[in-house]
Amino acid sequence: MAMNTSSATVWSSTLATTRPQRTSGLVRAEWTKMRTVRSTVWTLLAMAVITLGIAALAASTIASRWNTFSVVRRLTFDPTSMSLRGLLFSQLIIGVLGVLVMSAEYGTGTIRATLAAEPRRARVLIAKSAVFFVLAAVVGEVLAFGGFLIGQSLLTSPVPHATLTQPGVLRAVTGGGLVIAVLGLFALGLATIIRHSAGAITAYVGVLLVVPIILQTLPSSFSQPILKFMPFTISNAMTSVASQGSSAFSPWVGFAILVGYAIVSLAIGGWLLAKRDA
Amino acid sequence: MIDVRGVTKRFKDNVAVDDLNFEVPTGVVTGFLGPNGSGKSTTMRIIMGLDHADQGEAVINGTPYSKLAQPLREVGALLEAKAIHPGRTAFNHLWFLAQSNGIPRRRVHDVIELVGLDQVANRRVGKFSLGMGQRLGIAAALLGDPGTLLFDEPINGLDPEGILWVRNLLKGLASEGRTVFVSSHLMSEMALTADHLVVIGRGRLISTGSVGDFIATNAGQYVRVRTPRPDELEGLLEAQGAQIRREGDGSLSVSNLSAEQIGITSGNAGIFLYELSPQSASLEDAFMEMTRDSVEYHGHRLDGATATTNGK
Ligand SMILES: Nc1ncnc2c1ncn2[C@@H]1O[C@H](COP(=O)(O)OP(=O)(O)OP(=O)(O)O)[C@@H](O)[C@H]1O
Ligand SMILES: [Mg+2]
Numbered sequence: 001m002a003m004n005t006s007s008a009t010v011w012s013s014t015l016a017t018t019r020p021q022r023t024s025g026l027v028r029a030e031w032t033k034m035r036t037v038r039s040t041v042w043t044l045l046a047m048a049v050i051t052l053g054i055a056a057l058a059a060s061t062i063a064s065r066w067n068t069f070s071v072v073r074r075l076t077f078d079p080t081s082m083s084l085r086g087l088l089f090s091q092l093i094i095g096v097l098g099v100l101v102m103s104a105e106y107g108t109g110t111i112r113a114t115l116a117a118e119p120r121r122a123r124v125l126i127a128k129s130a131v132f133f134v135l136a137a138v139v140g141e142v143l144a145f146g147g148f149l150i151g152q153s154l155l156t157s158p159v160p161h162a163t164l165t166q167p168g169v170l171r172a173v174t175g176g177g178l179v180i181a182v183l184g185l186f187a188l189g190l191a192t193i194i195r196h197s198a199g200a201i202t203a204y205v206g207v208l209l210v211v212p213i214i215l216q217t218l219p220s221s222f223s224q225p226i227l228k229f230m231p232f233t234i235s236n237a238m239t240s241v242a243s244q245g246s247s248a249f250s251p252w253v254g255f256a257i258l259v260g261y262a263i264v265s266l267a268i269g270g271w272l273l274a275k276r277d278a
Numbered sequence: 279m280i281d282v283r284g285v286t287k288r289f290k291d292n293v294a295v296d297d298l299n300f301e302v303p304t305g306v307v308t309g310f311l312g313p314n315g316s317g318k319s320t321t322m323r324i325i326m327g328l329d330h331a332d333q334g335e336a337v338i339n340g341t342p343y344s345k346l347a348q349p350l351r352e353v354g355a356l357l358e359a360k361a362i363h364p365g366r367t368a369f370n371h372l373w374f375l376a377q378s379n380g381i382p383r384r385r386v387h388d389v390i391e392l393v394g395l396d397q398v399a400n401r402r403v404g405k406f407s408l409g410m411g412q413r414l415g416i417a418a419a420l421l422g423d424p425g426t427l428l429f430d431e432p433i434n435g436l437d438p439e440g441i442l443w444v445r446n447l448l449k450g451l452a453s454e455g456r457t458v459f460v461s462s463h464l465m466s467e468m469a470l471t472a473d474h475l476v477v478i479g480r481g482r483l484i485s486t487g488s489v490g491d492f493i494a495t496n497a498g499q500y501v502r503v504r505t506p507r508p509d510e511l512e513g514l515l516e517a518q519g520a521q522i523r524r525e526g527d528g529s530l531s532v533s534n535l536s537a538e539q540i541g542i543t544s545g546n547a548g549i550f551l552y553e554l555s556p557q558s559a560s561l562e563d564a565f566m567e568m569t570r571d572s573v574e575y576h577g578h579r580l581d582g583a584t585a586t587t588n589g590k
Contacts, residue, residue, distance in 0.1 A: 009305060011425040011455035013351060015385060029378035036370040037363060109361025112328055113371075113418065116355060117378040119327045119344040277329040 026118055026127040033110075034131060039100055044139055047093040048146075054086030055147035059154035066159045076242075079162040080169050083151025084176045084239040090143055091235065094136050094180050095204040098187030101132055102269075103197040115278045125192060125270045132188055133181050140180030148173045168241040175238040175251055182258045183208070183231060189265025192273055208232060234258055279304050279457055280325060280426060284334030287320055287481075294320045296481040297334070302459045302474075304425075307452045309472030309489070310461040313569050317481035318461040319357070322428050325459075326355055338426050350379040354419035355428040359435065360411040364404025368395055368414050371403060372421060381422055389417040408435030416447070426457040433467065445471045465565035469493070479569040492564075500533040501540055504553035511549050515540060529553065 034040050062082065066074075105111040118124050148162075155161035162169050191200040212232045215223040224247065227233050234254035237244045248254065280302035287295040295317040302308045312318050323329040325336040327343035335342060338353055346352055362371050372386045390399045393413040398406070403414065412435050419427055429448070433441045448471055452458045462468050468475060468489070475492050477485040485492070505511050508530055512522050520535040532540060537556050544551050 009453065009455035011304070011457075013423045013425065015351065015381065015423045025378050025380050029374040032370060032374040032377060033363075033366075036367070036374070037365045039365070104363060108363040109358060110363050110371075112323075112326075112357060112361055113375060114378075115328060116326055116353075117350055117375050119346065119349060275330075277323070 023123070023127060026123060027131055029117070030128045030131040033114075034101060034135065037104070039104070040097065043093055043097045043100070047090050047097075047139065048143060050089045050093070051086035051143045052146050052150055054089065055083045055151040056154060058082050058085055059151040063155055063159050077160065078241050079152060079155055079160060080148065080172045081236075081240040083148045083162075084144060084172065086147055087140075087144060087176045087180065087235070087239060088232075090140065090180050091183050091208060091231070092205065094140070094184040095187035095208065096201055098132060098136070098184040099191040099197055099200040099204060101128065102188050102191035103195060103200055106195045107197060112278050121274045122270050125266065125273055129185055129188060129266055133185055136184035137178065137181035140184075141174065141177035143180070144173045144177035162241070166241070171251060172239050172241055175255060176235070178255065179231075179235045179238055179258060182255070182262050183235075185262040186231075186258070186265050189262060189267075189269045192269025193265065229257060231258060231261070280336065280338055280428075280459060281340075282321065282325065282334070282336045285321065285324055285331045285336055286333040287317070287324060287329060288332050294481050295324070295331075298478065298481065298483055299334075300476045300483055300486050302457055302476070304457045305452060305455050306473035307448050307458045307460060307471055308474040308476060309468035310459060310476050310478070311463065311465060311468055311565060312461075312478040312484075313463060316478050316569070318463075318478065319430050320481075321478075322355070322357060322430050322459075322461065325428060326353070326357065328357075348379045348422070350375060350381065350422035350424065352422070352424050353426045353428070354422060354424040355430075356412070356415040356419045356432055357428070357430050359408065359415045360403070360406070362403045362411070362414065365402055367400050367402055368406075368417075369399045371414065372418060375418060375421055379422055385421065385423070389420050392420065393417040409437060409440050412436055412440075416444070424456070427451060427459065429458075429460045431461055431463075433462070441467075465562045477565070477568060479571070484568055499556065499558050500531045501535070501537045502553060502555045502557050503530045503532055503540060503551060504528070505530075505544065505549055505551050507549050510547070511544055514543050514547055514549075518543065531557075 059082065062077075069077075105114060114124060115121060148164075152161040152163070164170050164173065187200065187204045190203050191197070194200040194203060208231055212227060212230045215227050215230070228248055233244075233248050234257060237248040237254050238251045243250075249257065282298055282300050282302075285295055285298045286293070298317070298321060310318050310321070320329060321336075324331050325338070325343065338346075343349060343353065368390065369386065372389065373383065375381075376383065376386050387399075390396055393416050395410065395413055395417065398410065403411065406414065412432065416429070416432065419429065432444050432448075436444060445467075448458050448460060452473070460468075460472065472489055475485070475487060475489055476483070477492075503511070508524070508528065512524075512530060515522060515530075515532055515535060518535060518539065520540075521533045523531040525531055537554055541551070541554055
């Protein structure tokens with residue numbers, strides 16, 4: 001070892017300095033985190049199997065029972081909505097994934113490594129939300145279109161089937177996929193607020209399914225105005241070709257309300273993330 | 279250099295860090311000593327911008343952590359071993375950290391090799407032993423080749439060879455001109471590793487300075503004396519300027535007076551001695567003595583008596 005008799009050695013890093021990386025490095029880091037845990041892959045796989053499976057099952061059941069259907073039922077049959085019914089399960093599963101993407105950071109302590117690497121916490125949440133939104137939107141669209149195509153291909157004459165060029169069909173299919181992505185973000189926001197997997201999943205399932213079920217047991221004069229705001233009602237209106245009348249908002253108004261939920265949950269989550277100790 | 283200025287941190291009504299002021303100099307290993315619960319980890323989390331101080335601030339080379347653009351290139355830390363997703367591989371854990379700070383992939387391989395994890399880089403961290411987790415944490419700290427390093431109890435869970443490795447690593451890093459801040463509750467370990475000490479108890483600064491000074495002032499000599507007439511002897515020795523502590527087993531620990539002087543005094547007074555043995559207080563004793571009043575969690579002896587008089 002060379003003896004350094006002069007005063008003190010001054011440290012200088014051997015790593016080449018780069019321009020301070022802006023968002024791109026953070027986004028890539030979040031994507032690496034997402035793709036390198038098994039839960040992401042398994043959850044998305046389960047989502048695909050269930051959603052496409054339900055589309056196939058529902059279509060073949062209807063095709064085999066068509067002859068027994070009443071005239072009214074035949075006239076109001078919405079083949080698009082039928083083939084997108086499995087998206088309800090996608091909504092549940094994407095919520096679980098959205099929760100895990102954030103709560104696992106807290107559960108495992110990775111959050112401290114994450115925030116040491118980027119102390120500007122709002123940026124961490126924005127990068128994570130952006131990456132997750134893109135992932136959920138791609139998967140949501142693939143499953144919506146996949147479910148639609150599988151479902152329609154199994155509806156053979158005399159059962160009517162839908163095509164993407166019919167009015168309202170493309171909106172229903174694309175919108176169904178987008179609803180998945182936005183609900184996933186809403187769940188991610190809930191997890192940022194609650195920080196525990198079980199608690200955040202409970203809250204999400206509560207909003208998605210439990211509250212609507214409870215509301216339906218109450219007098220409709222009371223429950224109807226609230227039900228209109230539930231994600232369940234909004235996503236039903238989005239995936240139906242026919243109008244739902246006064247019982248639901250029009251598809252894109254409803255969608256804007258869902259986006260509002262996601263933004264509010266992420267904004268509260270982001271505020272708490274910045275304020276709390278990690 | 280790390281500069282902690284008047285930092286106070288409360289958790290509900292528990293004051294974990296209490297108006298703490300100290301500096302961590304560059305180019306040497308600084309040991310951060312304190313009993314369990316004295317606020318070492320909390321202080322380190324505040325330096326890292328993870329916990330928010332209620333009062334005061336901590337800066338690194340003049341800048342608060344939260345203002346660093348690519349912090350991993352300036353500060354590296356091992357705070358808790360295994361605060362890592364168990365389902366992710368060692369490589370992927372380091373790789374996402376590298377990406378977030380624009381650190382090249384080559385460097386990930388370099389630090390994996392440096393800590394000796396090359397064989398298991400692609401294994402899931404959940405399968406790692408405590409020591410392997412500790413090495414991965416050290417790799418993460420070194421990832422950005424930073425000039426400032428914080429290690430919270432880095433030798434926890436390491437075998438003797440691993441402890442020696444960490445000791446040499448810390449000294450090597452400091453000799454390159456880096457700031458190295460290491461917490462421990464083992465004074466003996468710090469005596470071997472550190473050049474500088476910051477000692478805290480109950481969140482307050484007790485002492486700071488070089489290890490050499492600490493040893494000179496604290497590692498005193500004393501004589502252990504056992505006698506059937508301790509009260510009488512105590513009075514006689516005190517008259518000659520001795521400092522005496524009564525131990526739990528009835529013996530006396532006498533300092534400021536040599537064994538010869540004690541022997542002559544007791545002989546002249548006709549007091550029998552059963553034991554007269556010179557002892558040198560270890561640094562560990564000195565540390566315990568120093569923090570005695572600030573120890574939060576006291577051990578209890580098996581016979582039911584409290585080990586120290588300062589029970590909560
Ligand atoms: N997140 C927290 N919430 C509430 N109290 C906390 C929290 N973190 C630490 N404390 C309390 O603050 C005090 C200091 O704890 P800290 O972990 O900093 O001590 P330490 O010196 O690192 O101890 P050890 O040697 O055991 O690691 C303790 O009383 C502890 O209970
Ligand atoms: Mg600690």
